[in-house]
Amino acid sequence: MAEIGATLREARMRAGIDIAEVEARTKIRAKYLRALENEEWSLLPGSTFVKSFLRTYAEALGLDAKLLVEEYKFRHEPFEGSGVGVRRASRRGGGGAFGPPKRTNWVPLLLLLVFVGVALFAVFQFSKDEGKPSATTTTDATTTDAAAAASRKKQQEQRRKQREQRAAARLVVPLRIEAGPGSPVFVCVVDAQGKRVVDGRQLQAGRRTGLLRSKRFKVALSSADARVTVGGKRRNLKAGSDGVVAYEITRKSSKRLAAGSRPSCA
Known part of the structure; x- marks a missing residue:
């Protein structure tokens, strides 16, 4: 396939339109459109926005947007392979240099220990039953105590769940994003x-957007004109040097994200 930038430029020239007209149609800044045509990827605000801009530009020119995005991924995104586990066989038991170790037959000894244990338990139970004053009284008392303990445990569990629900509600971030009036x-x-x-x-x-709820969010925006609110209160988020607004937002704070930590929506 031809170069991505050359494909875009040739399609634009065939259509007889200039960069300013494309900017008006797509709402993508002219400097980013030129960067796409010149394949100056470092001038663009991250891989996620490159693919989004590329898709929008291609569709505006009547090109196959999916094909161009896939070509960009193939040429410019790092390959992600799936590792294959090795050395599994070495984890299995072995007998060293002279073959597998000999196994001791523990079955007879285990059977003897079980028999002795059962006999001792039977003797203990017999002695215990001899000293019981009244089976009916003991059973009634045990039943009452068990019911009271079960009731207390249930109440404690309900209170614990209520505390957890209140704590979780305090941590939830009600987020909403609104585009500015200009673009x-x-x-x-x-x-x-x-x-x-x-x-x-x-x-x-x-x-x-609709109202989004989570304990925290990672947000990336192409413009600082957008209005970001948490619980109805606006957060003052500023764009980085590349023009991208990228933050991690919690209930109490907004932390700017470095380029490598930004969310990806490709």
């Missing part, structure tokens, strides 16, 4: 379980 924003959000709850979606101007 759309690319949104990637991953929750505490690693699930992509907003998977590289382009949020149009003035539109917002």
Whole structure:
């Protein structure tokens, strides 16, 4: 396949449109469009946004967006192979240099110990039964004590669950993201379980996500104009030097993420 950037540039020139017109159509900044055509990947804000921008640009030019994204992945993303476990055989038991060790037959000894144990238990039970004053009275008392203990245990378990539920509710982050009035924003959000709850979606101007709930979130945005709120209160999040807003958000704090720790929605 031809170079990715050359494919985009040739398609744009065949269509007779310039970068400014593409910027207006796709809402992608002109410098990022030029970086795509020149394959200057280091000027783009991370692999997730490269693929998102590439997909949007290709669709605007009538190209096969999926094919171009797959070509980018093949050429520029690190290969991820699955490791195969080795040396499993060495973990199995062996007998050293002279073959497997001899096994002692413990069965007769174990049977003897079981027999002695059963006999001692029978003698103990017989002696215990001889000294019982009243089987009926003892049974009634035992039943009452067991019922009271079960009731106390149930109440304790209910109180414990209520405490855990209250503690969990205090940690939940009610998150909502709204695009600014001027332009759309690319949104990637991953929750505490690693699930992509907003998977590289382009949020149009003035539109917002539903209310997201988790103990914490990792958020990546293509613009600092987006409004991010937790429990209805806005968090002041700033873009990094590459123009990307990337933070880990909890109930009490917002921590900026380095490029290698940002969420991926590719």
